[in-house]
Amino acid sequence: MANTGQTAAESGPATVSSVNSAEGQRRVHLPGDVHMWVMVLGDLIIFGAYFIIFMVFRAMKPQEFLASEQHLNINIGVLNTLVLLASSWFIARSVQATRAGDQAQALRLTYGGGLCGVAFIAIKAYEWSTKIAQGYTISSNDFFMFYYMLTGVHLFHVSLGLLILGITVRELRNPRRRRPFMIEAGATYWHMVDLLWIVIFALLYVMR
Amino acid sequence: MQILAEAEDLPKTANIKTQLISLWTAPVFGVVLLIAFLAFPGFFPPMSPEMTAEQVAKFYSDHTAMIRFSMVTFNLCGIMLLPIFMVIVVQMKRMATQSHVFAYCYLTAAVTGATLFALADIFYLVAAFRPARNPELIELLNDMGWMIFIAPVGAAVAMNLLLGLAIYFDDGPNPVFQRWVGHYAIGTALAMAPAVGAAVFTTGPVAWNGVISFWLRNGAFTLFVIVMFFVLRNVLHRQAIDEGVAR
Amino acid sequence: MSSTVSTDSSPTAGTVDRARVPRAGKRDVWLVFWIVPAFYTAFGVIFFALARVMPPPRPDVTVDQMVHFFHAHALTIKIGFGVLVLIVGGAGISNGIVVYHMKRMTVGSVMAYIYLGSMSVGALPGCLLVAFSFLTAVYRPGRDPQILAMLYDLGLLSYVGSLGCFSTAYFAFAVAILYDKNKIFPKWLAYVNIWQIVTEILTVAIFVSKAGPFAWNGANSFWLGTAIFGVWLVCVIVFLKKANERQPADEPPLD
Amino acid sequence: MTTTVARTTTYAWMVLSAITIVSWWLAPSHTRGAVAVASVPITVAVVLLGFIKGRLIIQYFMEVRTAPRWLKLFTDAWLTTLWVGVLAIYLY
Numbered sequence: 093m094a095n096t097g098q099t100a101a102e103s104g105p106a107t108v109s110s111v112n113s114a115e116g117q118r119r120v121h122l123p124g125d126v127h128m129w130v131m132v133l134g135d136l137i138i139f140g141a142y143f144i145i146f147m148v149f150r151a152m153k154p155q156e157f158l159a160s161e162q163h164l165n166i167n168i169g170v171l172n173t174l175v176l177l178a179s180s181w182f183i184a185r186s187v188q189a190t191r192a193g194d195q196a197q198a199l200r201l202t203y204g205g206g207l208c209g210v211a212f213i214a215i216k217a218y219e220w221s222t223k224i225a226q227g228y229t230i231s232s233n234d235f236f237m238f239y240y241m242l243t244g245v246h247l248f249h250v251s252l253g254l255l256i257l258g259i260t261v262r263e264l265r266n267p268r269r270r271r272p273f274m275i276e277a278g279a280t281y282w283h284m285v286d287l288l289w290i291v292i293f294a295l296l297y298v299m300r
Numbered sequence: 301m302q303i304l305a306e307a308e309d310l311p312k313t314a315n316i317k318t319q320l321i322s323l324w325t326a327p328v329f330g331v332v333l334l335i336a337f338l339a340f341p342g343f344f345p346p347m348s349p350e351m352t353a354e355q356v357a358k359f360y361s362d363h364t365a366m367i368r369f370s371m372v373t374f375n376l377c378g379i380m381l382l383p384i385f386m387v388i389v390v391q392m393k394r395m396a397t398q399s400h401v402f403a404y405c406y407l408t409a410a411v412t413g414a415t416l417f418a419l420a421d422i423f424y425l426v427a428a429f430r431p432a433r434n435p436e437l438i439e440l441l442n443d444m445g446w447m448i449f450i451a452p453v454g455a456a457v458a459m460n461l462l463l464g465l466a467i468y469f470d471d472g473p474n475p476v477f478q479r480w481v482g483h484y485a486i487g488t489a490l491a492m493a494p495a496v497g498a499a500v501f502t503t504g505p506v507a508w509n510g511v512i513s514f515w516l517r518n519g520a521f522t523l524f525v526i527v528m529f530f531v532l533r534n535v536l537h538r539q540a541i542d543e544g545v546a547r
Numbered sequence: 548m549s550s551t552v553s554t555d556s557s558p559t560a561g562t563v564d565r566a567r568v569p570r571a572g573k574r575d576v577w578l579v580f581w582i583v584p585a586f587y588t589a590f591g592v593i594f595f596a597l598a599r600v601m602p603p604p605r606p607d608v609t610v611d612q613m614v615h616f617f618h619a620h621a622l623t624i625k626i627g628f629g630v631l632v633l634i635v636g637g638a639g640i641s642n643g644i645v646v647y648h649m650k651r652m653t654v655g656s657v658m659a660y661i662y663l664g665s666m667s668v669g670a671l672p673g674c675l676l677v678a679f680s681f682l683t684a685v686y687r688p689g690r691d692p693q694i695l696a697m698l699y700d701l702g703l704l705s706y707v708g709s710l711g712c713f714s715t716a717y718f719a720f721a722v723a724i725l726y727d728k729n730k731i732f733p734k735w736l737a738y739v740n741i742w743q744i745v746t747e748i749l750t751v752a753i754f755v756s757k758a759g760p761f762a763w764n765g766a767n768s769f770w771l772g773t774a775i776f777g778v779w780l781v782c783v784i785v786f787l788k789k790a791n792e793r794q795p796a797d798e799p800p801l802d
Numbered sequence: 803m804t805t806t807v808a809r810t811t812t813y814a815w816m817v818l819s820a821i822t823i824v825s826w827w828l829a830p831s832h833t834r835g836a837v838a839v840a841s842v843p844i845t846v847a848v849v850l851l852g853f854i855k856g857r858l859i860i861q862y863f864m865e866v867r868t869a870p871r872w873l874k875l876f877t878d879a880w881l882t883t884l885w886v887g888v889l890a891i892y893l894y
Contacts, residue, residue, distance in 0.1 A: 145760050
């Protein structure tokens with residue numbers, strides 16, 4: 093009861109600001125807090141180093157890497173990318189719903205994003221198990237070493253992201269909290285997971 | 301547990317929350333470690349100490365991948381069991397009718413035990429790193445791994461005796477743990493103690509593959525962690541209510 | 548009986564004591580603090596210049612080459628690890644001061660104990676085992692080459708590959724910082740601890756890989772991990788210093 | 803609730819998904835049986851598409867579009883360094 097009143101009161105100014113969104117867009121705003129950005133930018137640099145190292149080793153044995161790359165299942169790779177992109181869309185919309193004061197919608201969208209994250213892990217587990225069953229293990233060659241390590245460390249990030257989304261959910265469910273910067277910080281992390289996967293997908297699955 | 305609104309940002313609430321986080325790492329990583337345990341090809345049945353050097357070397361070259369998977373997991377996640385024991389330390393320090401001497405002794409004993417546990421997997425991993433090594437040396441590494449994994453129960457025995465004693469001494473009106481937990485801790489200590497025989501015997505129930513040394517010791521320890529998870533969950537709940545943090 | 552005594556002495560008696568006893572100031576904390584950079588400098592000199600463990604020698608060499616490694620560096624290994632065995636307590640001090648500041652946080656003691664415990668665990672597999680493997684190897688140079696090769700593997704795998712103990716410590720450090728309301732350390736330092744866990748995970752491949760980026764001397768497992776450890780260490784030292792500076796001189800001693 | 807911001811987010815997501823599906827055609831794992839050959843044009847395309855995807859995520863999902871200048875500069879620098887580096891190493 094008190095909740096709905098609060099939502100209505102808050103959504104008033106929010107809709108106003110989104111009507112003249114052209115102005116709202118230009119307002120400078122750091123999503124989340126600077127601490128999360130230190131994490132994200134640092135992680136991007138670290139992963140950037142992994143990617144460059146991958147390319148250096150790929151350049152040494154381009155034929156072996158390309159031949160191994162052919163054994164990956166592109167359907168699963170594309171599916172996983174789509175799943176993760178969808179989850180990012182959910183989370184981005186959830187942040188907007190939070191700003192508009194619509195907690196219930198934000199919560200639903202966060203659950204949607206989380207479910208996609210779980211699906212990503214399930215698909216990845218299936219992919220790994222088929223690869224191992226086909227005899228492509230971590231010790232097969234350098235490409236598969238990179239494949240398992242890069243996707244494995246990324247999977248750790250996905251799990252951590254799910255944990256952070258869990259914290260976001262708690263934040264949204266608690267009427268006394270709902271601090272927008274917390275929701276934004278969680279979203280920023282989640283999009284970073286998506287961003288890293290985009291690069292991994294391009295390097296491991298698609299490039300020749 | 302329903303945290304009260306007015307208590308949300310208080311240090312005593314953070315104290316409960318950090319303990320809850322530490323507590324919940326136990327089931328999460330317990331499952332991971334259970335998978336690693338089931339994956340080790342030399343646990344079902346446990347490898348016999350009477351295997352010849354050639355047999356041991358063949359075991360390592362036949363099952364290299366699974367040994368590596370299992371022991372790397374133990375390496376990475378094994379010490380994630382430490383947090384639940386540190387929750388026990390914090391709870392022992394809440395006992396009103398005694399000094400905290402038992403708690404600090406428990407802490408140091410836990411560190412000793414965890415150190416040895418962290419060491420064992422490295423010997424298995426070195427043996428699996430180059431299985432083509434001289435079989436005598438593979439056997440040596442395997443013996444070191446098994447002995448350090450099974451035999452040094454002293455730390456766990458001391459921890460459980462200390463916990464039992466602390467609970468017996470905690471005889472005020474509002475004890476932290478119920479009394480049966482003390483009996484149970486002592487019982488676990490007694491169940492684990494005979495495994496020390498693994499350091500000496502090569503056959504029989506207290507050799508490292510014996511019923512007592514392997515199954516009773518590891519079973520008692522696993523059960524202790526499971527039981528203490530539920531016990532500590534209740535204890536934390538009561539602490540939260542007593543301190544006005546939760547309802 | 549004893550319970551009445553303990554309730555009696557808690558609030559009032561404590562404050563009276565605190566008012567009467569002269570403070571040591573923060574001299575003791577500063578003394579301990581300066582040991583941290585000193586220890587890690589010595590640590591770096593020992594591991595890089597003397598014992599030749601950093602950067603690690605290659606895993607993909609023959610037994611003869613491993614024997615040659617021990618023969619060539621016998622003297623510096625003896626000097627370096629001999630000194631390390633003497634000063635290794637500095638690791639305890641470096642962890643101790645972090646535990647001290649963690650205990651000043653508003654998060655209870657459990658994370659400080661976890662950090663204390665898991666870092667203490669790490670001293671043996673993560674630091675001393677390599678010292679004793681190498682010291683044993685050079686102690687009797689005429690030993691069977693196969694045994695020397697085993698000590699070479701044991702030392703380097705344990706040094707580069709002790710992962711879980713440190714991951715647990717980083718986990719506890721991160722959680723404590725995130726919950727702390729005293730702002731002893733900045734929140735982003737918690738995330739730097741997460742990077743450290745990531746590098747530990749990436750290092751698992753050293754138990755499988757004998758050459759290339761994931762071997763124990765590889766670009767990913769060793770160089771990147773060491774670089775990030777360096778960042779972590781510098782951040783921790785800088786913010787330990789800040790925490791010391793910001794600590795009020797009249798803050799009561801810890802319980 | 804379909805505001806301009808929401809619509810932009812959805813468009814960004816649609817473009818991202820479309821690029822992903824296009825990447826499906828580029829991947830080497832279709833040539834089953836036959837050995838895939840290295841292809842500079844395809845790799846350049848992959849690098850370009852990867853750059854575009856990364857920038858869309860950063861700008862529209864991470865909301866760097868409206869963030870302070872230093873963040874815009876940093877993320878663009880990261881993206882450029884990464885993909886130029888990848889391409890340079892590939893071509894070298």
